[in-house]
Amino acid sequence: MNTITDVSRQSIADETTIGRLWYHGRLTEPDFLARLFDLKKLPSRDSRYSDAYGDIYQHMVNNNDWPEDWYLGDPRINILHCDDELYGKFLALSLHPRTRSDEEEVRSLVRIYNKHLAADGFQVVQTGDISGKPVFEIRPLGAGSYIAVATKQNIKKYLNTEYVEGKINTMHDAVLKDTETAIGTAKELLETTCKSILKQKGIAIDKDWTLPQLLRTTTRTLDFKPKHAQDAQRAETAILTILSGINNIVQGVAELRNSYGTGHGKDADFKGLETKFAKLFVGVVSHLVILLLETNGEMAELVEPEPGF
Incomplete structure (x- = not known):
């Protein structure tokens, strides 16, 4: 049929x-x-x-x-x-x-x-x-297919590597069938993006930083002031407030990764997170990564995440 x-x-x-x-x-x-x-x-x-x-x-x-x-x-x-x-x-x-x-x-x-x-x-x-x-x-x-393709096309402009493309494919393909992998891969993609931007700007990365600390440092290095807004300063303040809220979401992603994502041992009877939550986090990370890369606006050298981050 x-x-x-x-x-x-x-x-x-x-x-x-x-x-x-x-x-x-x-x-x-x-x-x-x-x-x-x-x-x-x-x-x-x-x-x-x-x-x-x-x-x-x-x-x-x-x-x-x-x-x-x-x-x-x-x-x-x-x-x-x-x-x-x-x-x-x-x-x-x-x-x-x-x-x-x-x-x-x-x-x-x-x-x-x-x-x-x-x-x-x-x-x-x-x-x-x-x-x-x-x-x-x-x-x-559905299954994040539109987001996956849009993410891939945008990220390729700034991190054009097989590694990143593979992560994007894995992240979105896993949303419906393996939420652990989807969450863990989303976290790794965000970490890769932040570290690549910071390295490009010559900012030292503390190996003990948590993912929210890494994201916070990255956002502080970027210029989010709208170029054509009537009140650019006020608009920038609002954007940074939104980013602060997103950082709380990322904290949740990191905690979910520890509890539900890949990279940590699980009991034999472990049950993963529901699909609807994995779809939410994958979508948030996808758009956040695009925002960071487009705001940075330059091709960055890939920095892969460290095992167990």
Whole structure:
């Protein structure tokens, strides 16, 4: 059973057709579809041609005499009823830089896709880039998936390392199935961020600092004064008050890590923290890390956390 319904797929096809946002972009339809299907091995509907590539090319490139939505119900392609994985690849390919170069078209398609996919619990998210152009995937909503991707894309600007990307993936993938790992990895990511910023600024790090002490020292070194606020000083005071409150949350994260996170021995009958709490802390740490790195505004050298911190 497919989760993305034929109703949603038809709605996407209708809206993109009205907007003349052809799924194949700057490619011909057979060249686009050949990236998803082995058209040379699929049968032709036209006796003059030996395979699907030939008859699609004839009727959609040479003559253009098939209806615009032919691909939805054609049993060889069957985009309206194919499995979710294939449909996701179809949508992602329609946004790929090799398919489409117009950034406004990409934004319009992402908006259309997400509007209709949300009803079925899916979304389009950017997962990387090629030559500065975004690459997308279709993923289930929830489980912090949006936060995970946004975090990764932002952190890569300032801590572009496989280590950090691995931590982000681990942290968000573990939220639903292993809350201990999610909490422990979130704490390690925050520690890495703080230490990397402090090292860049030439500030000595006391090995005996707790995580809240490390965060407090980091925030004191950064300039949080808004550049365009009407009352910059008052705004900065408010921001620092918020950060002070976040530091209390981080203290809670550190304590949870000791009780529920990875890195400490557990009894055989130990039961981890509920998922909803792990999701909260992972989300807080994700956004806090982005705030610190963007405020610092420079690429920092990675400083990995010490075992048992």
